[in-house]
Amino acid sequence: MNIRSILFGTAICAMAAAPAMSETRVTYKSAKSTSSYYQMAVQIAEAMETASDGEINVTVEESQGSVQNVMEVRARGGDYVFTTPPVLVKLAQGGKAMFEGKGNPAFDDIRALFPIPSLTMHFVMSDESGVESFDGLKGKTILLGKGSFGAREGEKYLGLFGVKDEVEVADVELSNAVPALKNGQIDGFVTAGSWPAPNVVEAAASTGVTVLSLSDEQIAETKRTKLVIPAGTYAGQDEDIVTTSLPVVAYTTTKMDEDTAYTLTKTYWEQKGDMAEAAKWWAGVDEGLMANITGKIHPGAVRYYEEAGMSLTDAQK
Incomplete structure (x- = not known):
């Protein structure tokens, strides 16, 4: 056997041993562990993992509140998803109220994924x-x-x-x-x-x-x-x-790649019905809540909404 055959055989073995798809890891920061919003986060994490056969792994992090969730955008990467009212994103981007003197360019990169119960x-x-x-x-x-x-x-x-x-x-x-x-x-x-x-x-x-x-x-x-x-x-x-x-919305930033944002958004809407069977608060989420997203939506999520026939405003795109 010559060296070319050995190298070719080694490459084939390596390809066979490699997983078909790499695991996508996401950190989802929600609220205090005693709140209903933390329970929602756990439901979303479980739904994502089940629907993707384990290819999407969501770690839920406890939070002390929505302001903290927004502030952490400054140091987080493309795997960060967090929940907050849209009004806080607007205040952060404008450096107003509780964000006065704490402005950061990272706030301008915040993008919405999907609405959750208000x-x-x-x-x-x-x-x-x-x-x-x-x-x-x-x-x-x-x-x-x-x-x-x-x-x-x-x-x-x-x-x-x-x-x-x-x-x-x-x-x-x-x-x-x-x-x-x-x-x-x-x-x-x-x-x-x-x-x-x-x-x-x-x-x-x-x-x-x-x-x-x-x-x-x-x-x-x-x-x-x-x-x-x-x-x-x-x-x-x-x-x-x-x-x-x-209104409360799940957000990420432009650091997240489009395919991940698309998959998260698509999976959320497709699994919402099953989640509603376990917790009735999901029954209150429908396409009508999209109007509550007052800022820009992540391009990956926009792709899903356009495929699903959900209308978006020019300001959301």
Whole structure:
């Protein structure tokens, strides 16, 4: 056997031993491990790995919040995916608010992949309280929680709708909202998260509640996005709930290659139905949420959306 035959045989053996496709590794940074958004991240990771037969490996990282997720763009590579409200990306790119004095060219490279369930406001009142509108909150005891988006937003709405000074705010942790509602310690609580919200499901099933709806005028005052929770989502809910939301989107940067962004986006939408069977919050995600993406979408994701026939704005491309 001559040297050419030996080298050819060695090359064939090496090709046979090599895997058919290389593994794609992605880091997905979401939220605190106790939050529903962390659970969503785990679901997405599992769906990606299952649908790709292990060729997409997603590592979920805990986060202290959306601002941290955006800030880490400065030091991350092309495997970084993170979740945040679109408004924070806009603030980062403009160097405003919490990003003032912390601007970085990397923020301009942020690109969207797909929307995930929105942070949805719930003003939850016990049936016993008899409250059916914001005017009815006067003289009632409300639990807002502390330090969360829901707490800040709830306090803002009380002020906007003229009842802040006539409501007693309970000094109770949000984690104790349902027990406090059951024993009459509070008349209602405010929570923000994906819907159906677990604590609202529990309260509706155990004590009976009314989740307040907002008028179009009130929604305009909040400057948030309108969202409708369909009738029947919670026990005893016979009508749609009209409320507000803060959109949340999964992002990456231009460092990610187009094929990876395409595959992640395609797999997400194709697996969303299966994920909804395990967790109902995915049922609220549809093509309509694409309008919540106010910045640019990654070219790889754009390719999928065009193939799928989803309309995009010029600003998103």
